[in-house]
Amino acid sequence: MNPFVFSCITPHGGEIIPELSGALPERMHLTRSSMQNIGKKMQAANPDVIIVLTPHGTRIDGMFSISHSEKMSGILEEHGATYEMTRDVDRELAAAITEAAQNKGIPAASINFGAAAGPASQLRLDWGVIVPLAFMPHVPIVVINPSRELPFDQHMRFGQVISQSVQKSEKRVALIASCDWSHAHDLDGPYGFHPAAKALDEEVIHYMKNNELEKLADLDPDYIEAAKPDGIWQTIILAGAIPAASRRIQFLSYEVPTYFGLICAEVQ
Template identity: 50%
Template sequence: MKCWIYLMNPFVFACITPHGSEILEALSDDASLMARTRRSMNSLGHAMHQSAPQVIVVLTPHGTRAEGQFAIANPERLRGTVEHHDHAVVMERLVDRDLARDIAQTALADEVPTALLNYATSEGPLSCMPLDWGAIIPLAFMPEVPVVVINPPRAFEFTPHLRFGASLARAAAQCGKRVGLIASCDWSHTHAETGPYGFHEAAVKLDTQVVACIESGNFEALAAFEPRLIEDAKPDGLWQTLVLAGAIPPHVRRVEVLSYEVPTYFGMICAAVHAPKPDVQP
């Protein structure tokens, strides 16, 4: 079995972001509700703008899934709508298909189950797939550049996520472009009885541990969470963060947590994962 470990950080900027709809003021009836997270997202967006990426890779839990595989969207375009409080935000982005294919080829060569996804036609105006809210919300704060959107499988065996992250880093390093990386993650979804999943005391327990792991830069510790705790707390961020862990190794991982809050029924963390200085070449 091949398992590649990339030793540097090939991303000009990386971050962990939430994707609650009301982070966008256009979708909120109460601008104070997620104000702290919105300020943090503006800071992350500013940092991404300053890093001048030519393409942004988004790891989302809500896109089109391929069970047991890392699903990489590979149409010409992605287009989607997020609706909330009778308001809507529409977004369309071009796909960097060269990088999408390179990531898939590298992961498959590393024996990580991976699928390239398209719809309708191989190219042209009908080659378009849905852009989900897990990507739209963070991308609304970021530069308008082509994207690669990836949906990791939600299994409790996390080794493939670390391995896929290493494959992703190698493909990014070799593509010759300035690549940004977003791990789109909400955390426990059982903080409130009024939420769609009800209340469970596991929510506070899991989120407390997640914040500690992210603050310390020890993303790999998330792989040790018990399946029962995960099932009770219902986070959707573990899988993307573990891909990020594989993509940016601990010795070059400089993490800055901007905020954590639970304004409704789910937890939200904003964190920057800084790249090396620009004169350091991967």
């Protein structure tokens, strides 16, 4: 069963946001256009809350971390421009996911900052959340960070827990897996060049187009390390949350305008 009103796999390069595109707005034009289309469909789905899976937020070694502050806020800077965002957190859904995961023996913890409640209870938003949400309706969120110390089967099980928690909720919930892909496409990039980057991105595209997201869990760890994607963990959680039999993927776009791969896909 797919309990989500809308789901998607999106990238999070800062330049995708029009206000941060700088002097080269055409550089991520294809991805930006796909994100605008996804945003329109998310708006039409009318969610009450959006769950965002991000690799860049507050990490807890060996545990899934789930936002449980009153609000989250952040600032993203690119090309001398800034983009600010503040969102309320759906603390009820966040707590339900945490409790359900813990009851299943999955290592998960709620996280907060500043105060238990009120204006001082405010976690930081990372770019893995800000970029996709810049195109989405302004509704409360739940932000979840995976843990790379945990095996892929735990990520799949955690996705199932998210799905079960959403099914028990009376809210209209959407899901975003915020994912950039291989980061080793460019010799001059921060991670250098490795031929595994192109090969892994091509495999990911194949699995998406064939609705075989579960096969990402079979990729060799050394191959993953060479290519340096940051999207596998979030995508496997999504695969657990929306089983293949209930899942339909519309692949929208892929490009490598800088040193890392950008993929946009709708998951329904």
